[in-house]
Amino acid sequence: MNLDLVLKKLDESQEYAEKRLFELLQFKSISTDPKYKKDCYKAAEWLNKQLIEIGFSSSLKRTNGNPMVLAHNDQETADFLFYGHYDVQPVDPESLWLTNPFEPVIEQTENGSVIRARGAADDKGQLMTFVEACRAIKAVEGKLPCKISLLFEGEEETSSPSLIPFLEGHKDELKSRYALVCDTGMWDPETPSITSSLRGMLSEEIAIRGPNRDLHSGLFGGAVPNPLQIMSKLIAGLHLNDGRVNIPNFYQGVEKTSSDLLRQWEKLQFSEKEFLKNLGLSQSVGETFFSTLEKLWSRPTCEINGLWGGYINEGFKTVIPSEAYAKISFRLVGNQDPEKIRKEFRNKLRQELPADFDITFSDHKGSRATQFSVDSRIMSEAKEALTDEWEREAVFVGGGGSIPIVKHFREILNTDTLLVGFSLNDDQIHSPNEKYNVRSFHKGARSWVRILQRLSRLL
């Protein structure tokens, strides 16, 4: 592959690449809300068309939820399977957005140009770095240097309900030597990174019910149990004062981080002060005796993601509601078993529930944590490619979030995954005003070209 020519091609066509990304960003592909089902479909259709245009043999694959986009440049077993997701998080609270979340704009900021839109970083902008890399290689070389499959799903933000059956049902077609995923971040704006571990996740939705109907708090208050008070007690009881999660056997399977990895992380010169300041905070919280990087990369958590009940609109209503609700998620590490923890969590709440209360649990998916060896050829070649592009030594980092696909690739397709991404800490993923740096987008595509060149040589 003539690397210089391909990179030059990317530089010259940057404007068109941005235009294409803008088109994708305009689809309101919010998978968590059924009312955007059509928008998800349109985003998938657009991607399918793109891939066909580039020369892939691509098609939409129907699922029980949003469709998959599956493409190949060759009929045979692929060398690399690239995965991304075209669905995005909801935009609420919408009032905090300074621009329309689905009308992408390029803004000049003190840290350079950024693309502002929901999904700019997670994951539309990131997946397009790979698509643009392929486009440029094809334009210059006429063909790709290896056999590549691409899989785009539209349910990543809702725990991928269709993914496992899809992988199971298309094992042969999806087979590959290695998977590539672009859904992670850089260590800092100058330092490219490969993510070598990911936390797992378990999420639960609970509803508790006490009195058989909403009650007037004047006529009944003081003599009946209030579900909001009970829920607050249940949730307050999920943590101990030292920050530990207060569920029996929760820490079973949690391993001590290796001193090797801890040393590497120390070298990153992470500034807790800066990290907190950027969030409007000054005090470290969470488990005592652990550094912030350990808390984020190698310790499990329990977080309340939603809590509601009673009258929550403008004004006041003196009601004792009959029900209260919460959405709760856990980040898992090491060998923690999501299903065991789910059981312990439910048992605990059932035991703490006062008389006359019912509790119902809604299943959301669980996934274990993942760890990769950092010593493989693939890892070291990818690291070199990133180092070349960014002119700064690439680093191995841990990932706080979950990318369940990685686990599924290993378990169903027997494939390990290279996690490379160009998102930055201030990209406001899952928050209002999400953005993706133009530099991430452009140098991301260039990085993939370099990675593909190096990895092809290993074949």
Added chain:
Amino acid sequence: MNLDLVLKKLDESQEYAEKRLFELLQFKSISTDPKYKKDCYKAAEWLNKQLIEIGFSSSLKRTNGNPMVLAHNDQETADFLFYGHYDVQPVDPESLWLTNPFEPVIEQTENGSVIRARGAADDKGQLMTFVEACRAIKAVEGKLPCKISLLFEGEEETSSPSLIPFLEGHKDELKSRYALVCDTGMWDPETPSITSSLRGMLSEEIAIRGPNRDLHSGLFGGAVPNPLQIMSKLIAGLHLNDGRVNIPNFYQGVEKTSSDLLRQWEKLQFSEKEFLKNLGLSQSVGETFFSTLEKLWSRPTCEINGLWGGYINEGFKTVIPSEAYAKISFRLVGNQDPEKIRKEFRNKLRQELPADFDITFSDHKGSRATQFSVDSRIMSEAKEALTDEWEREAVFVGGGGSIPIVKHFREILNTDTLLVGFSLNDDQIHSPNEKYNVRSFHKGARSWVRILQRLSRLL
């Protein structure tokens, strides 16, 4: 007054009275939500027209919020000032209503016919018992037996922000010997009641803010404080394990219920078991060592009326929200001072708030508790009138809810209030499927005729 003829007139025109009430029930006069401002206005206009039709000199009085309806049958100082409110509670959760809340229907139930609609009991049905009583007396006698003013407000369910300035500004026009209010209940479906004490109320809305934006719980969870967890802790800390409210000096001004009143209440043969069973409950909660009637009528409370934050829609969003919210109200008794308690409450929360958190409080009105002597002529004549109509000895009861107007009448107009109402425990006030028994509506109007006859004789 020819009592028999007037009561007969009411019996004969029952169908028309129901038709008129249905018209009033159709207005969506939800005062707590600004989007129903027009509907509130229309309800006021309708009442104004009714009163003019009956022969009152009536007009709408503008306020900063919803208008007042003020009517007189005589220019001079009224003997009695009747008060009611035409605004209603919100209808949420609307999905639990079996009929449209603003399309009243008459339903046959095992406890007789009921009028089903939002506001049927609180307070449209109740205020119309008095209006219908006046209409019947006028129809038969040509005039009322005494000087009567009527005042209907449209902001009772939002703590009456316009009421005090209105009373202050119309002191002369509103002057009367005694106030009459129909916004309370019967002891049971057979036993008419006069409410001789009311709890006061204080309500607060709080917002806490931690991180400066919503965060991804995977990328940040474990190392940043979660406002939902903090809010749960704050709320769980508002009560002690024995049910007492955990705010410094909260019980200052709370008096022991007199043994006289306690004896009277014992005679009511209240069944705690039945009370709880009707609510789907089996266990008594709240302050230990107090009977349920004491808890409801003579003990103060703290109730959470609304609680929310994070992602509360369908699906899942792994967010650590930057903010959390709660609506909290207190019922007050004896000489508890709402403003002192507000201060203590705010201090307590401010002290318990962790580092890096802000808290804001939104003022909602506070009102003290009220108690009336049960030995006055007015009280005893009213009791006789009710006993005559219902053929069961009327009783004095406590009221758990607040009717701040009573306090304002005493403080601003120097007038005591007779609280008579015909609502029943199962009327589902403030809940879905609110209803008012047809019997309450009809015998309520007959009761007012009897009361007006007896009270006029005292003049």
